Structures are given as structure tokens and as C-alpha cells.
Amino acid sequence: MAEAHQAVAFQFTVTPEGIDLQMSHQALTEIYLSGMRSWKKRIIRLKNSVITGVYPASPSSWLFVVIAILATMYTRSDPSMGLIAKIQEHLPVSQSMSTQCQAVVSAVLFSTMLWLLLIFTMRLCLKQLLSYHRWMFEQHGKMSNTTKVWVALVRIFSGRKPLLYSYQGSLPNLPVPAIKDTVKRYLESVRPLMDDTKYERMTKLAEEFESSLGNRLQWYLKLKALWASNYVSDWWEEYIYLRGRSPIMVNSNYYGMDFLYVTPTPIQAARAGNSIHAFFLYRRKLNKEEIKPVSLATSTVIPLCAAQCERMFNTTRTPGEETDTVQHWQDSDYIVVYHRGRYFRLRVYQAGRLLSPREIEFQIQRILDDPSPPCKGEAKLGALTAGDRIPWAKARMKYFSSGVNKRSLDCIEKAAFFVALDDDEQGMMGDDPAASLDRYAKSLLHGKCYDRWFDKSFSVVYYKNGKNGINAEHSWADAPVLSHLWEVRKIKEKWVLGYNAEGHCKGDVDSSLPRPQKLSWEIPPECEEQISQSLAVAQALADDVDFHVFPFQDFGKGKIKKCRVSPDAFIQMALQLAYYRDQKRFCLTYEASMTRLFREGRTETVRSCTNESRAFVQEDDYRFSGENFRLFRTALEKHQLLYRLAMTGAGIDRHLFCLYVVSKYLGVESPFLKEVLSEPWRLSTSQTPVQLSEMFDPVNHPEYVSPGGGFGPVADDGYGVSYCVVGDCMINFHISCKRSCPVTDTHKFGAQIRKALHDLLQLLSPTQKEPSKVEESRPEVKKDL
Known part of the structure; x- marks a missing residue:
């Protein structure tokens, strides 16, 4: 085969005349070029490590500091307050240098130390500035004077032309919330899902945990937070993903x-x-x-x-x-x-x-x-x-x-x-x-x-x-x-x-x-049997998944924002309403929120089913009225608060998860944590972000939109919902559930989502047509090129 010969750099055979050496120049050229490419990448990584390591300063700023210090020396002033002289006295090679040379070397060493100190100070200041999150809780469009000053300082300390990883060393570490705050928010999150008897029992378990074992586990968690870049991410990756x-x-x-x-x-x-x-x-x-x-x-x-x-x-x-x-x-x-x-x-x-x-x-x-x-x-x-x-x-x-x-x-x-x-x-x-x-x-x-x-x-x-x-x-x-x-x-x-x-x-x-090289295999019959068994397991799982994907084009974030409402909160409220109409009950709801404001941050959970959303959804009358409007606004504001708390490190679930991991390491049982971690997420939701919206123009090129993506159901009797807000006039939904569950149906749930979206818009904009009169628009199918 041609590709097999390409892989051989040289061949030799022993003949009566001696050794016959045959070299493949093409193969040797490939080896040389591959090595050169590898070394270029190493040099680039080394250069980027230096640039990132001194950010928000730049390597050239070192030369500026050195020249500035040397210039002050020639004006017979001493900006080092005697440190340059001290360095000169203790130079190990001072015997072989002239006095003037010693002074210059000492000044360069002092300049370098001063430069490194300035970099450390700038990074520390930037890290402290990025730890400020009060701006997120301010009313949209109204920035306080404190936040304005903060924005100006962040711009000053952020440097210029950052590389991809330039900010990594300046990002704050994820804080560990207080036990009492997490327990309080947890109890508040499960209140709409429990009757009085169950809630009273859970409250007793939570109080017992907070006053006894919780403080001990919290101490270990704070110790980890001091040592690790992120006290959640490594355990989250291992126990939620890799140990499954x-x-x-x-x-x-x-x-x-x-x-x-x-x-x-x-x-x-x-x-x-x-x-x-x-x-x-x-x-x-x-x-x-x-x-x-x-x-x-x-x-x-x-x-x-x-x-x-x-x-x-x-x-x-x-x-x-x-x-x-x-x-x-x-x-x-x-x-x-x-x-x-x-x-x-x-x-x-x-x-x-x-x-x-x-x-x-x-x-x-x-x-x-x-x-x-x-x-x-x-x-x-x-x-x-x-x-x-x-x-x-x-x-x-x-x-x-x-x-x-x-x-x-x-x-x-x-x-x-x-x-x-x-x-x-x-x-x-x-x-x-x-x-x-x-x-x-x-x-x-x-x-x-x-x-x-x-x-x-x-x-x-x-x-x-x-x-x-x-x-x-x-x-x-x-x-x-x-x-x-x-x-x-x-x-x-x-x-x-x-x-x-x-x-x-x-x-x-x-x-x-x-030619592309075809891979070779030698699969024994025993391995073929295992392949068949794995395929049977996977096929049963795949056959059980039901999907419904639809683009909602009746309105989008443009009309929602005109009502001064967060599109994400609006959609989450519609999902709560749709689920209640579909299942005639409320459920524990998972909404993914990112924690990438912190170093090595991944996600946190927003528990979208709240006391406020329940109070609104149970009204079951969504015609415009003062009381309905007040309940709706209150529910939206509560969701926004929970989302902001999750983004700023004050979420519930990652803290409880890490406390549970610590308890397992210590070999102690916690009835409270065991019950918390066993609760099923019957409604798991996530928004797929459109991060390059300025590159995709849905107004002039509406055909070049993407429906986003989705995932499978988390619970056997629940729904997985992914949604993507595209432009001002489209929201794409991906709904999944299991066919084996008799109480879930993706298409019925999709219809409930459509109706809920119209009902909520009617509540915000009573001048709009009644939901029953709004013609459900189907996406125009354009012929593929």
C-alpha cells in the first residue's frame, strides 16, 4: 500500500556488495517539517506564557521602567531610596566590574523587581475589581456612581490587546457561601413543592444539619477554597460526569x-x-x-x-x-x-x-x-x-x-x-x-x-x-x-x-x-459479543427518547424587551406555566447558569420554580388585571434575583453538592444532604447562547439562523428543554422526554409552551390579540440550496 511506504523513512538490505541504503526523501522531509511545526508551537506557547504572565502589563513595559530608573540616576536622584546601593554592595560579580557597570546592573535589577511588583499590584487590583458584582443587581439602564467608577477602574487596569488566557490570573476565586444562607435559600426553593407536613420535616432536618454537621463540613470546604483555584469544578467534573x-x-x-x-x-x-x-x-x-x-x-x-x-x-x-x-x-x-x-x-x-x-x-x-x-x-x-x-x-x-x-x-x-x-x-x-x-x-x-x-x-x-x-x-x-x-x-x-x-x-x-489510511482491526468473537451487548443497551436508550424541535416565530425578544422584561425570565415563566398545565403540578426545575466570572468556573443551578412563580401560575387567569400583573412582575423579579445570585457565587446546589462530597470523604451520613441530592429534576432547562450575534444578521439574512441544540431528558418522568433566542423575532425550542413515561409527551408540551408564551405576552401587552385569535405561524420552509 502506498501509505505504508510513505511512513518508512529509510530501508536497508544486506547484499554481497555491502549494505544497500535506500532513503525516502519525502518521508524525511515530512519528519523535518513535523519537527519544525512542533518547535514553532513550543516557541509560541513560551512567548504567550510570558505575555500572559505579565498581563495587564506588557514585556516592553520592562524596558520603559529600566530606562526611567536609569534616567533618574543620571539626574543624581535616587528613586530607590538606597536600595540600588544595597544591591550594588551585594553583587556576586562586583569584583570583575567597574563602578559604573555595577551601578547600571544594580539599577536594572532594581527596575526588574519594581516592574514585577507593579505587575503584582495591578493584577491584585484587577482581581479585587473583578470581585465586585453589585453592578449586576442594579436596575437595568440605571448605573450608580459607584459602578461608573468601578467600570472606569476596570478599563484602566485591564490592559490592552489581551490574549485568550490573559485574564486567568486576575479572575477571582469562587467564594464559599455561608451555611445559613444556603440552607435558607434551599428551604425557600422547595416550599412551593411540599405540603406543610413535608416542609416541616425538611425544615427540622435542615436546622439539625446547620447546627451540627454542616459547620464541620464547611470548615473543610473553606480549607479547599484557600488551596484550590475553584472549590467546585474538579469535583463536579469527576463525580457528576466521569464517575457516571x-x-x-x-x-x-x-x-x-x-x-x-x-x-x-x-x-x-x-x-x-x-x-x-x-x-x-x-x-x-x-x-x-x-x-x-x-x-x-x-x-x-x-x-x-x-x-x-x-x-x-x-x-x-x-x-x-x-x-x-x-x-x-x-x-x-x-x-x-x-x-x-x-x-x-x-x-x-x-x-x-x-x-x-x-x-x-x-x-x-x-x-x-x-x-x-x-x-x-x-x-x-x-x-x-x-x-x-x-x-x-x-x-x-x-x-x-x-x-x-x-x-x-x-x-x-x-x-x-x-x-x-x-x-x-x-x-x-x-x-x-x-x-x-x-x-x-x-x-x-x-x-x-x-x-x-x-x-x-x-x-x-x-x-x-x-x-x-x-x-x-x-x-x-x-x-x-x-x-x-x-x-x-x-x-x-x-x-x-x-x-x-x-x-x-x-x-x-x-x-x-x-490516500486516507484505513485503520485495521482484529476483533475477536468475544469482543464482538460485547459490542452487540453495548449496542443493545444503547439502542434501547435511543429508542426511548422522544424529541420535538420547533422554531417559535410569533414574536421574540424584541417584543419582550419592549415590555421591559428579561427574555430569559419570560421564557422560564412560560415553561413553569406550560409544565403546570401539562402535569397539573409543580416540579423542581433546573436552569443552567454560568459561573465563569470566577476562575475555572463552570455552571450553577437556578431553581426556577419559586413561591412567587407558583402564586402567579395558580391564578389560572391571564387576562390583564392589576393583581395578575403584580404577581407576574414579582415572579420575574425573583427569577432575575436567583439568576444573579447563581452567577455571582451565591447559588445553592454546587455548595450543597460539595458539602455532600466532603461528608462522603469523612465517612459521615447526613439525612439532609442525602435527601437534597436525591431530588429529581423533572424539568431541566438551558439556554443556548448566540455569542456572535453581530456576525449573524437575522434582519437582512433571516435564512442564516441556527436552531441551536439540545440534550436528552434528565429524569425518566421529566422533560429536557433547550431554547435559543435568535435575533428579535425567533425563539427555538428543543424538547426531549422518554416514550416509556405515560405522562410526558414532547409535542403536547410544545403546544403548551406556545400557548403559555402568548398568554404571558397578552398579560404584558393587553392591546395584543387574544391568544385564541393569534394565528399560529409555521416557519416558512425555504428550499435548500
């Missing part, structure tokens, strides 16, 4: 969709060529830390933690019998592509350069046209990553720890990311666009249960009709981090790289490129 032994497919992984109404090209290989090239352009900027640090949408001076970006590429989740691990490699110059049961290694760098989109398209088409059959047992190998974790861990150790299987598995796990070429057609299409979106969501979430590699940080799926999507593993990062990559990729693909008139990628092709 059930399948990560559906239960943990999530998905993201392509453009809703258009497909830039119907050619599968061309779509893959442009987007894969765009992914590697993003990775190049990520490695150079040239991506602009993400800040809050309400301000350009409040940075968010970027630590999760580090493991975006070249990362996989490795199964273990007790706990999984996340493995990350510094670099990888290839991807792994799955097509019709076969795995291919596709190098995207040739002679030290990134392949052009047209060349990647050419290589992908080679894979699509390859007639070779899968190896024995290879076709459904990916099912191991979709089933239970313990059988996968045992199989990996037994069948994939040596030989050809280990080499092929290493190739998959060390790849930049995973690509699946699907023979199906997906997207909004046909006579029933709603049903097609539902199928699209299920395909991205679980596929056929063996045609994705669910352990990879993310897998990109390309369908036969040109649509694509993404499936992501959850332990290494949260959705907003990958969402940024997904949005940048779509922008690059459509508006920067583009396609020619025939729908192919632009540019020329080097037809001498080595």
Missing part, C-alpha cells in the same frame, strides 16, 4: 444543529472540506491564543474564564471501571473519519501546511468512493462508547491494549476530532418540516448508536444532502464554549471560504496527496 457508569450517549452528550433554512452546498464532501478547514483555522488561533477573550454581553470589560477552551481539540474521554479520565494531547495533525462501518485516518497537514478546503474535499470524496468493506467486527465498534462504561472499560483493557487494535484506537483517541459521514438526509425538509426536525435532533444525539465516537470531545456529522451537526462530550466543557467554535465555523465556511458555482470548495487540488 451509565451510557454518556443521551444521558450526558448534547448536540448542535446546522443552519435552519438553507444548506450552503448539497455536496457532502464539499461541506466537509470547508468546515474541517475552518475548524483547524480556529484551532490555530486557539493555540496562538489569538481568540479574543469572551466577556459578558452587557459589557466589554468583564472577562469570563477561558480555561475550558484548552481541551477543545485533541481530547478524549477514556473509560475506567471506577471512573473515566479526560486525556488531552498538545497537537494532532489528523482527524478520524467514519463511513459505512470503516474508520480512516485523514491527515490535514502536508509538507508543513494545512490542506486547502478543496484538498480536504478531495480526500473526503476518496473515502466516500472507497469500496473496501469493514474489517471483521469493525462496523459497529463505536457502540462500545455508547453503552455502559464498565463493559467498555473492561473491553478496552482486554482487547485494545496491544497490537493493531491499540494502534488504531490510539489513532481515534488522539485525533483532533471525529468526523462521521452519514448516508442519511436530515434537516428541515419535506412535507412535514416539524417531523423532519425531530428526526434531525435524534440523529445528532445518538445516530445509529454505533456511527459516532461518543468519547471524543466533539464529533461532526455530515449528511448526504450537505447538512451537518455536532455531538459533544460534556465532561471537558459546557455548551457555550463549543457553541463559540460552532458559530465561528459557520461564519468562516459561508462568508469567508465560500463555494464555487458548482457547489465545490474553491481552490486547486494536489492529486498526489497520499
Whole structure:
């Protein structure tokens, strides 16, 4: 095989005339270029480490300080107050220097120490400034004088042209809330869900915990907070994600969709060529830390933690019998592509350069046209990553720890990311666009249960009709981090790289490129049996998932904001109303909020079902009246308060979770914590943020909108709801539940959400049409290009 010969740098044979040495100049060139690329990356990382390490100052500021100190010396003044003279006296090489040289060296050393002290002071000041969160609790549009001064100081101390990780050392640590505050807020959060008897019992358990064991656990937690960068994140990753032994497919992984109404090209290989090239352009900027640090949408001076970006590429989740691990490699110059049961290694760098989109398209088409059959047992190998974790861990150790299987598995796990070429057609299409979106969501979430590699940080799926999507593993990062990559990729693909008139990628092709290398496997019958068992578990889980995806276009955040209401609070209240009408009860509700204002922050829970929301929802009459309006406003304000508390480190659930982990380490039982952690989240919600709204123009280009993404249900008898607010006139919903539950139905719940949204708008804007008279608009189905 040609690719096998390409991998050999030299060969030699012993002949009667001596040793016949045959060297492959192409292979040696590749080795040289690969080494050069590796060293360039090391130099860039070293340079960025220096720049980030001295931020908010710059390396050039050191020269300014040195020149300033030397200039003052020539004016016969001593800004060091005698320290330069002290340094001069104790120079170890003073014997071999002139007096003037000693003075200059001493001044440089003093300047360096002064410079480092100034950097430390600036970083400490910036850290203290970023610890101020009172601005978040002020009324929208009304900024206090204190906050105005704070904003000015943050701008002064923030420096110029920050790299991606420049703010990491200046972000504050996540604070540990007081036990009494957490217990009080917890009891308040469960009051609308319990009758008087249950609430009285829970209150006694909480008071007993607060007065006894809680203080002891809190002491250990504060000790960890002093030592660790974040007292939550490492335990959250380990115990919530990596120690889970059930399948990560559906239960943990999530998905993201392509453009809703258009497909830039119907050619599968061309779509893959442009987007894969765009992914590697993003990775190049990520490695150079040239991506602009993400800040809050309400301000350009409040940075968010970027630590999760580090493991975006070249990362996989490795199964273990007790706990999984996340493995990350510094670099990888290839991807792994799955097509019709076969795995291919596709190098995207040739002679030290990134392949052009047209060349990647050419290589992908080679894979699509390859007639070779899968190896024995290879076709459904990916099912191991979709089933239970313990059988996968045992199989990996037994069948994939040596030989050809280990080499092929290493190739998959060390790849930049995973690509699946699907023979199906997906997207909004046909006579029933709603049903097609539902199928699209299920395909991205679980596929056929063996045609994705669910352990990879993310897998990109390309369908036969040109649509694509993404499936992501959850332990290494949260959705907003990958969402940024997904949005940048779509922008690059459509508006920067583009396609020619025939729908192919632009540019020329080097037809001498080595063919993608098909991976080899030797799967014994015992392993095939385990693959079948894992597939059966995964297939049962996938078949049980019901999805409903719909774009709501009757109104959006534009009309909601005109009523001076937070769009997120408005949607959460609609979900509470819809759930109550659907289930005739209230439930514990999870809304994800980020804590990336703090170093290594991830998420916190907003408990959206409150006493205030219950009081409003139970009115069951949403015509405009003074009392209804007052109850609604009160519920919205309470939700906003809870969201702000969660973002600023005063949430409930992560604190209680960490207290529970400490109790397990100490070997003590807490009836209160045990009951708290066992409560099911029957309504789990999350908003998919549109972070590059200035790049997507839904007014002039309404067809280029994305419906966002979604996830599977958290509880067996509950709903998972993901929503994405796009522009001023669209809200996309992704609803999931389990078909095996007789009391849940995604389509019925979707209809209740639509009705609830109209009812709440009617309450805010009584001049609008009655909900019953509002014609439910269906999205206009535009023909795919």
C-alpha cells in the first residue's frame, strides 16, 4: 500500500556488495517539517506564557521602567531610596566590574523587581475589581456612581490587546457561601413543592444539619477554597460526569444543529472540506491564543474564564471501571473519519501546511468512493462508547491494549476530532418540516448508536444532502464554549471560504496527496459479543427518547424587551406555566447558569420554580388585571434575583453538592444532604447562547439562523428543554422526554409552551390579540440550496 511506504523513512538490505541504503526523501522531509511545526508551537506557547504572565502589563513595559530608573540616576536622584546601593554592595560579580557597570546592573535589577511588583499590584487590583458584582443587581439602564467608577477602574487596569488566557490570573476565586444562607435559600426553593407536613420535616432536618454537621463540613470546604483555584469544578467534573457508569450517549452528550433554512452546498464532501478547514483555522488561533477573550454581553470589560477552551481539540474521554479520565494531547495533525462501518485516518497537514478546503474535499470524496468493506467486527465498534462504561472499560483493557487494535484506537483517541459521514438526509425538509426536525435532533444525539465516537470531545456529522451537526462530550466543557467554535465555523465556511458555482470548495487540488489510511482491526468473537451487548443497551436508550424541535416565530425578544422584561425570565415563566398545565403540578426545575466570572468556573443551578412563580401560575387567569400583573412582575423579579445570585457565587446546589462530597470523604451520613441530592429534576432547562450575534444578521439574512441544540431528558418522568433566542423575532425550542413515561409527551408540551408564551405576552401587552385569535405561524420552509 502506498501509505505504508510513505511512513518508512529509510530501508536497508544486506547484499554481497555491502549494505544497500535506500532513503525516502519525502518521508524525511515530512519528519523535518513535523519537527519544525512542533518547535514553532513550543516557541509560541513560551512567548504567550510570558505575555500572559505579565498581563495587564506588557514585556516592553520592562524596558520603559529600566530606562526611567536609569534616567533618574543620571539626574543624581535616587528613586530607590538606597536600595540600588544595597544591591550594588551585594553583587556576586562586583569584583570583575567597574563602578559604573555595577551601578547600571544594580539599577536594572532594581527596575526588574519594581516592574514585577507593579505587575503584582495591578493584577491584585484587577482581581479585587473583578470581585465586585453589585453592578449586576442594579436596575437595568440605571448605573450608580459607584459602578461608573468601578467600570472606569476596570478599563484602566485591564490592559490592552489581551490574549485568550490573559485574564486567568486576575479572575477571582469562587467564594464559599455561608451555611445559613444556603440552607435558607434551599428551604425557600422547595416550599412551593411540599405540603406543610413535608416542609416541616425538611425544615427540622435542615436546622439539625446547620447546627451540627454542616459547620464541620464547611470548615473543610473553606480549607479547599484557600488551596484550590475553584472549590467546585474538579469535583463536579469527576463525580457528576466521569464517575457516571451509565451510557454518556443521551444521558450526558448534547448536540448542535446546522443552519435552519438553507444548506450552503448539497455536496457532502464539499461541506466537509470547508468546515474541517475552518475548524483547524480556529484551532490555530486557539493555540496562538489569538481568540479574543469572551466577556459578558452587557459589557466589554468583564472577562469570563477561558480555561475550558484548552481541551477543545485533541481530547478524549477514556473509560475506567471506577471512573473515566479526560486525556488531552498538545497537537494532532489528523482527524478520524467514519463511513459505512470503516474508520480512516485523514491527515490535514502536508509538507508543513494545512490542506486547502478543496484538498480536504478531495480526500473526503476518496473515502466516500472507497469500496473496501469493514474489517471483521469493525462496523459497529463505536457502540462500545455508547453503552455502559464498565463493559467498555473492561473491553478496552482486554482487547485494545496491544497490537493493531491499540494502534488504531490510539489513532481515534488522539485525533483532533471525529468526523462521521452519514448516508442519511436530515434537516428541515419535506412535507412535514416539524417531523423532519425531530428526526434531525435524534440523529445528532445518538445516530445509529454505533456511527459516532461518543468519547471524543466533539464529533461532526455530515449528511448526504450537505447538512451537518455536532455531538459533544460534556465532561471537558459546557455548551457555550463549543457553541463559540460552532458559530465561528459557520461564519468562516459561508462568508469567508465560500463555494464555487458548482457547489465545490474553491481552490486547486494536489492529486498526489497520499490516500486516507484505513485503520485495521482484529476483533475477536468475544469482543464482538460485547459490542452487540453495548449496542443493545444503547439502542434501547435511543429508542426511548422522544424529541420535538420547533422554531417559535410569533414574536421574540424584541417584543419582550419592549415590555421591559428579561427574555430569559419570560421564557422560564412560560415553561413553569406550560409544565403546570401539562402535569397539573409543580416540579423542581433546573436552569443552567454560568459561573465563569470566577476562575475555572463552570455552571450553577437556578431553581426556577419559586413561591412567587407558583402564586402567579395558580391564578389560572391571564387576562390583564392589576393583581395578575403584580404577581407576574414579582415572579420575574425573583427569577432575575436567583439568576444573579447563581452567577455571582451565591447559588445553592454546587455548595450543597460539595458539602455532600466532603461528608462522603469523612465517612459521615447526613439525612439532609442525602435527601437534597436525591431530588429529581423533572424539568431541566438551558439556554443556548448566540455569542456572535453581530456576525449573524437575522434582519437582512433571516435564512442564516441556527436552531441551536439540545440534550436528552434528565429524569425518566421529566422533560429536557433547550431554547435559543435568535435575533428579535425567533425563539427555538428543543424538547426531549422518554416514550416509556405515560405522562410526558414532547409535542403536547410544545403546544403548551406556545400557548403559555402568548398568554404571558397578552398579560404584558393587553392591546395584543387574544391568544385564541393569534394565528399560529409555521416557519416558512425555504428550499435548500
